[in-house]
Amino acid sequence: xxxxxxxxxxxxxxxxxxxxxxxxxxxxxxxxxxxxxxxxxxxxxxxxxxxxxxxxxxxxxxxxxxxxxxxxxxxxxxxxxxxxxxxxxxxxxxxxxxxxxxxxxxxxxxxxxxxxxxxxxxxxxxxxxxxxxxxxxxxxxxxxxxxxxxxxxxxxxxxxxxxxxxxxxxxxxxxxxxxxxxxxxxxxxxxxxxxxxxxxxxxxxxxxxxxxxxxxxxxxxxxxxxxxxxxxxxxxxxxxxxxxxxxxxxxxxxxxxxxxxxxxxxxxxxxxxxxxxxxxxxxxxxxxxxxxxxxxxxxxxxxxxxxxxxxxxxxxxxxxxxxxxxxxxxxxxxxxxxxxxxxxxxxxxxxxxxxxxxxxxxxxxxxxxxxxxxxxxxxxxxxxxxxxxxxxxxxxxxxxxxxxxxxxxxxxxxxxxxxxxxxxxxxxxxxxxxxxxxxxxxxxxxxxxxxxxxxxxxxxxxxxxxxxxxxxxxxxxxxxxxxxxxxxxxxxxxxxxxxxxxxxxxxxxxxxxxx
Numbered sequence: 001x002x003x004x005x006x007x008x009x010x011x012x013x014x015x016x017x018x019x020x021x022x023x024x025x026x027x028x029x030x031x032x033x034x035x036x037x038x039x040x041x042x043x044x045x046x047x048x049x050x051x052x053x054x055x056x057x058x059x060x061x062x063x064x065x066x067x068x069x070x071x072x073x074x075x076x077x078x079x080x081x082x083x084x085x086x087x088x089x090x091x092x093x094x095x096x097x098x099x100x101x102x103x104x105x106x107x108x109x110x111x112x113x114x115x116x117x118x119x120x121x122x123x124x125x126x127x128x129x130x131x132x133x134x135x136x137x138x139x140x141x142x143x144x145x146x147x148x149x150x151x152x153x154x155x156x157x158x159x160x161x162x163x164x165x166x167x168x169x170x171x172x173x174x175x176x177x178x179x180x181x182x183x184x185x186x187x188x189x190x191x192x193x194x195x196x197x198x199x200x201x202x203x204x205x206x207x208x209x210x211x212x213x214x215x216x217x218x219x220x221x222x223x224x225x226x227x228x229x230x231x232x233x234x235x236x237x238x239x240x241x242x243x244x245x246x247x248x249x250x251x252x253x254x255x256x257x258x259x260x261x262x263x264x265x266x267x268x269x270x271x272x273x274x275x276x277x278x279x280x281x282x283x284x285x286x287x288x289x290x291x292x293x294x295x296x297x298x299x300x301x302x303x304x305x306x307x308x309x310x311x312x313x314x315x316x317x318x319x320x321x322x323x324x325x326x327x328x329x330x331x332x333x334x335x336x337x338x339x340x341x342x343x344x345x346x347x348x349x350x351x352x353x354x355x356x357x358x359x360x361x362x363x364x365x366x367x368x369x370x371x372x373x374x375x376x377x378x379x380x381x382x383x384x385x386x387x388x389x390x391x392x393x394x395x396x397x398x399x400x401x402x403x404x405x406x407x408x409x410x411x412x413x414x415x416x417x418x419x420x421x422x423x424x425x426x427x428x429x430x431x432x433x434x435x436x437x438x439x440x441x442x443x444x445x446x447x448x449x450x451x452x453x454x455x456x457x458x459x460x461x462x463x464x465x466x467x468x469x470x471x472x473x474x475x476x477x478x479x480x481x482x483x484x485x486x487x488x489x490x491x492x493x494x495x496x497x498x499x500x501x502x503x504x505x506x507x508x509x510x511x512x513x514x515x
Contacts, residue, residue, distance in 0.1 A: 006147040017096030027088035036074035037121035187226035194222040247289035340376035
């Protein structure tokens with residue numbers, strides 16, 4: 001006869017793989033007849049747009065485009081500054097063993113560097129090294145036994161697990177748009193040379209069936225006008241809602257905000273000057289709603305009276321121990337650069353190593369800082385590129401060899417403080433750290449009574465058992481068809497939570513008599 005099992009479902013999102021690769025993207029730009037000849041290239045710039053991602057067996061296929069912009073000084077008598085744009089497609093495969101078509105993927109990109117070569121006054125060769133980080137996750141529905149109908153003589157073993165109960169995830173797009181008029185001391189706009197956009201989350205609240213997000217878009221525009229290069233910095237706040245059916249109020253949320261592309265339109269002000277800039281940013285907003293739960297589940301059972309048939313299944317679970325959001329403030333003195341004016345400043349954070357040491361988790365990272373500036377000595381326009389290393393130490397409550405960690409980084413803000421003989425960069429990097437434990441559990445699938453009574457009549461009245469290494473009291477009680485309570489009654493000197501190899505345990509025979 002089968003025993004009634006009370007079942008439940010754990011809906012757990014698990015990381016199935018995370019790998020990175022690099023793509024070398026090359027193209028050539030030819031000036032159209034309306035553009036003046038190139039004399040010298042001031043700088044090159046580019047942004048990556050991911051067009052599609054597809055998960056197939058053991059591979060993540062990524063298609064995208066690099067949008068190049070070349071800023072150059074012309075060969076005209078006036079030596080004006082111009083730009084020319086070009087796009088180059090790429091397709092890359094990231095090998096991640098064990099992934100399948102039904103899993104979801106996210107991609108993070110960064111341009112490591114762009115090299116240019118002036119082939120002639122009408123032609124430029126460009127090479128960009130693009131880093132691609134692919135992460136593949138799967139929502140796994142695991143059936144567990146949370147209880148068993150009450151049966152006389154039936155013993156059950158329960159374990160508690162911590163996990164993230166996934167309520168839902170969604171991705172949507174937000175368009176942030178705002179128009180600004182330049183200050184009186186700024187020159188009118190003749191040509192936009194560079195548009196840099198960063199977006200970050202300020203606050204996120206999980207409500208019924210949705211996540212409410214408040215964020216900020218930072219826009220920095222470098223432009224040419226009236227014979228000089230000038231910059232504008234503006235902040236554009238935004239609010240957005242992610243509809244997530246099943247999300248519960250006061251649950252927790254994870255938000256990822258990415259800039260897909262930015263656009264602009266230059267307009268005239270009331271005086272007819274090109275001093276109004278209409279900016280638009282397309283933002284991809286991804287959100288996950290979840291709750292941090294603990295649940296007891298039955299992992300073993302036996303009867304002290306009769307033999308039972310039990311079917312089990314080995315399941316590997318990712319147990320969520322801790323989630324930490326840490327904001328690291330990074331300061332770097334770059335006064336060795338003789339900077340009169342900084343035109344553009346960007347940065348990209350990356351993890352070069354992470355490890356558990358004793359009761360600490362250590363992250364070693366690098367912030368790659370890149371900028372475009374006017375040299376105070378030569379009055380040339382130059383570029384800077386600096387690697388800023390840093391370390392972060394996270395204290396843990398205990399040392400555990402089964403712990404694993406997942407770390408993702410996002411640059412929130414970066415700014416430059418410039419004064420006489422001093423140039424200091426300050427950045428805030430958001431660390432999303434998940435500390436997990438890999439657990440292998442033998443879960444019950446079915447339980448069936450056999451009706452075959454366990455024969456204890458020929459056993460001795462008292463058995464002296466010597467504890468072996470890695471023994472647990474549950475396994476000893478199960479082997480001798482007794483209970484933990486009965487063993488403790490006969491051995492008041494043992495610690496049930498820490499039995500020691502070599503200890504002697506008295507096991508008394510109990511006989512169930514049925515008339």
